[in-house]
Amino acid sequence: MKRLPVLAFLVWVCALFYVGIFLFVGGFLLVRLEVNRTSTCEDVLLPSSAGSGSDFCHAQPRFRRAVVLIIDALKADFARYDPSNLSPRPYENKLPVLDELVASRPAHGRLFTFQADPPTTTMQRIKGFTTGSLPTFIDVGNNFASSAILEDNLIHQLGQAGKRVVFMGDDTWENLFPKKFHRSLPFPSFNVKDLHTVDNGILQHIYPTMKGDDWDVLIAHFLGVDHCGHRYGPDHPAMADKLTQMNGVIRSVVEHLQNDTLLVVMGDHGMTDTGDHGGESPKETEAALFLYSPSPLFPAPETKADPTVVPQTDLVPTLALLLGVPIPYSSVGQVLLPLFPLPGQAEGQGGGPDRAEALWINVKQVNRFLETYSSMAKDIPPDRLSELQAAFARVSAAYLSALHQGEPASPELIRSMQAYLSSVRDTCRASWARFHPVKMAAGLVLLAGACLLCYVLSELSSAVLAEGGVLRAPLVVGLCVAGCVAVAQLSSQGYVDVHWCLAAAAASSEVLFLWRNCRRSNRSSSSSQKGRVAPPRLLSAALVVLLLRCASLLSDSYVIAEGRAVTFLLCSLGLYVPLRLNWDGLLLPPPAPDSQKPPGALPGLPAWVVRREGAALCLSLCVLVGSLYLSLAMHACREEQGGTCQPSPFLSPLARVQDSRLRNMHYLLSVAALAGWTHLLYRWLRHYGNLNSPGVAVVAARWLLPGAAVLTGLHWAVGSAPEDAFRGLAELIRLAQSALPRAACAVLGLGAALLWLDPLTVFLKHRAPAGPHRAASAPPPPPSYRASIGISPQAELHHLIPQLYQRIRRSLEDGPAEGGAGEDGRPAVEAYGLGTVYSAPLLLFAGLLGLGLLLLHPESMAPAFLLLLLEAAALLHIHAACSTLYSQQGDYSKAFSVPWAPVVLWSLAATQFFHATGHLPTFPSLQWGAAFVGFPDGHTGTLLPATLVTLNTFSAHILFAVACPLLLFWPLVCEVRWNRSGRSGGGEESEDVIMEMRLRENPQQFSSALLQLAVRYLLVSGAQVLASVCAAAVLRRHLMVWQVFAPKLMFEASGFVVGSVCLLLGVTLILRVDMAVSGWFKRLLPDTSR
Amino acid sequence: MWDTEIRGMASAHAIIASSIFMATILPAILLEKFSVYGSHLVWLYSVAGSVAVVNIAVFWLLGISPPTKRHTLSHKVSKLVRSCLYFLLSCLFFHTVVVLYGAPLLESALETFSLAVLLSTMTTLRCLCMLGPNVQAWIRVFSRDGAMSVWDTSLQITTGCSVLGAWLGAFPIPLDWDRPWQVWPISCTLGSTVGFLTGLLVAPVWIHWHRKQLIYKSK
């Protein structure tokens, strides 16, 4: 069989898809240029005639010091106090101190709603309220690898102005602002299970620091509330404890404050009802902001005109001017006016600018940024830009003339300055959502081309493989073109844009390949039918379902309801199969044979075989539909689905379940599912005689698989124990929490490695020889060995392939072997498990992989994995029964070719189990807990947790992709079911029971069928990527694009990448097995035929 | 002979179709506060009832049902009982299938069951009328070469169209248009009714068009 060409074709096709995705994503995801200039004290922002002096850094600031308490995920609701609410929820009315301060000293403190820009992740928010700039979509991914902020920011400005900034709390800050702090006490933030380390660390140090005098700005970032939300959700007693603790912290910090100090208490974002955040729903974006000072902070009493909702960007200019430092260069925020004195009132308020001055500084700074930015990047529309410049000219003329006449600025002027600032921010917000249409179009075209190529390749797989060397020319041309483009770019622009080089390479190689095939098929169309693209049977059901699935990706409603939509389609296609078979008259045995028809005219099956296959089909269908239905109970809920959707109770980790009986039930269910998973795999392998071989692969099946399952069960037991139940054993539990999953992973890894090392699961049994026999290679095992396996005589009958050796000998016809062992007509060698020599290692590998992936999920998800196994088995059996039944029609020549319907079913099942394992195509629903399996104390690097979360997210894609080649083998594996019994009827020849050895007899067809199957799977998944890419491109100005389509595109594309890599892995394993089988035959033949 | 058969079928179909319209219009005149969406179940059962009655009457009058070998009373009674049983089973079957497709299990179970009743009326009842309570014959009819008369072909077409209509009717449910007909199971019942009507209309036309290709084996 041609191993390398198959792999080369697949890698090439995958690479084409990757380039298309890369190109599109590069043009689609928002980019904002970072302006790397910084404001300085020398910036003349105030006109020189103003009384406060030209260099305002040295002027007396309004506040000398500030304490910033950031309580992560302090939702706006948490901070409100409603005395009439007599039975508050755990998160309500827990911060009475804010209300007391506001009520008793209204001029000193005020509570606002702090409006966060999405994405509401902590790092993005810290960036937002220190730089005053707006985030872009692509930054979301940086939350793992938080890197230093390069743009001008508040911390930098404070340092420049000589303020000593002391930081304590969430270590994200330390990564964002390395070496910027006078003193910093970072605590690890990544472990969401840890509610107290960060907070207690801060509490230890905050009061001594405040009493000391070596600080000007103190930033403390508490994480307890956020982690409590992630762990338990807001509606949990732990949240009440945490908020009460925060209440105490605020109270005592207020007591420690001095008159020249400003206190800021704020949340960086809110949280949903499940305690997560990241999206843009009001619950996530609305945080609390509380400003307080022992000296009067708000010069005027509160009026209706004062804002109650403050955008987060506005904090930057406000704090900067209150503390007397320049506003960071790239800030587009607007000063919070109520904090500044009215014009003419300033004298009584210490230092600092009044409202008009503050706004003027702000307007100048924003205008300067706008000028710099528009000279660097061209993404702000020119007409909008000139409008803004005209507005600035008007405002500045009005302000300067008022200043020269010595009048205080009029309210209209203040309003027009505010209007200018707001319109700049809106313009920036609109134009930073910009796209690169050419790249997007190129990516789209490349993806469509890759899909077309997949189709052509799947139709021509045998011809293409037979020819050999077809791939060489496209690859060479692609490389050359890429080189040319790179050189051209270097000479014309001076730098190389990787996007276009890759695009050119991919496109040229693709076009060349398609063109050559087109020409060849034209040439050969007259001579022979082979090597020609057969006209597709349009509108077959599988195609319709695939089209519906792709169309559903273009509608936000269907993307939101994706889990159910996919289940619906899967169910429909599954139920269509028997209806179609019945329509073709193949489901039921044909009516009693007509007497006039000669028997054997049709290659029909015996009636009882048809009946049995039909029953197997219906049974598998029931299993399929049943597992589909049950798996609906495992779905999570999207924010957009609202109250109609109840998230599955299986989703939360067991430690969160408070009712101990329920917890035990869940645990037992999970362990039962785990045992079921292991047992089914074990049973299957034993049934087909794959557990007898002396090879190491069997060790993996016999010992490592159950061993890993036991370790997983133990890990769950330890992990689900409530924390305070075994205080004495805390250390031990901690150790077990890290050691058990690591051990399980090691065992699984060892199993996989052994499998790759020696994937053969074949056991040779030599019969008592009639002639002289050399028992050198494999001595016959002692009888006790066989008994201990528990192989029944029946199973033994099933799975030896006795005639195999004879066949091979006959075909090879080596001369001196004439007087061999098989003279008496009985085979000399029996090979157990040879019939499933390909599928057994693959199945075992998938089983080991599945256990590993299950380990990364919440414990209660184990039933979902069992359902996955059942559904996959049902799909395989449906496919096998169908191909047996269709073989009545007589087109058995294309025996190995897998039709579209099972491939579409298989791919849909992967998507379906993405949802049925509790995942959703949204970023907040990522299961971060997966990163802590085996690492309860968090990580130092970012690669490992990112890998773990990826594995967790795409586990369904991974499993189905790895197991995809099983579709090719299953009809052969199931062949024995009727054929062997046919022999007992006497008519059939036992030679037919050779199962997967058929593939070895036709290596050419084997390789082409394998290539075809893999390419079809790639096409079906690639078509879905193409559809979501189209959705993102066409609907890029849609209201829901950042909420629905862009995340869906990211998930679909990543799922495709992960899935295709795993498909390659599965195919490689098959090729590895094939190599091993070849070697085995080579060893076997000379040895026994001597 | 062809023409008379097709003409007879066309008129029978026209009667059934007009009965559906009557079942929609009459209650609207007679009953207060009747609307297809608002009092959906009333409409549904009125349509189902009228289709059932008209179907039974038409097929009894035309004498399409298979000739019975025995004419004893007990035989007829047992056939009637079996027919009722099959109808009930088919309702349960459709209910199960619809639930497996994702319909809510407990809440609005009555609505789901009503949809199953409607579907059974449009499919199983016609099977019962034409083929009698004989599952073997039903399965035989729904294969490519299984039709033995124009009536069998029309049965294939109407049944397929009704089921397909109900299937298509599920599509608009997730859309966020907030229309009254998106409420479960209105779109599905409307879909299956429309599908059934289409089937009634299409069947004679299609058979007329393909009369050359249709060759029926004698029983």
Ligand SMILES: [Zn+2]
């Ligand atoms: Zn946060």
Ligand SMILES: [Zn+2]
């Ligand atoms: Zn968080």
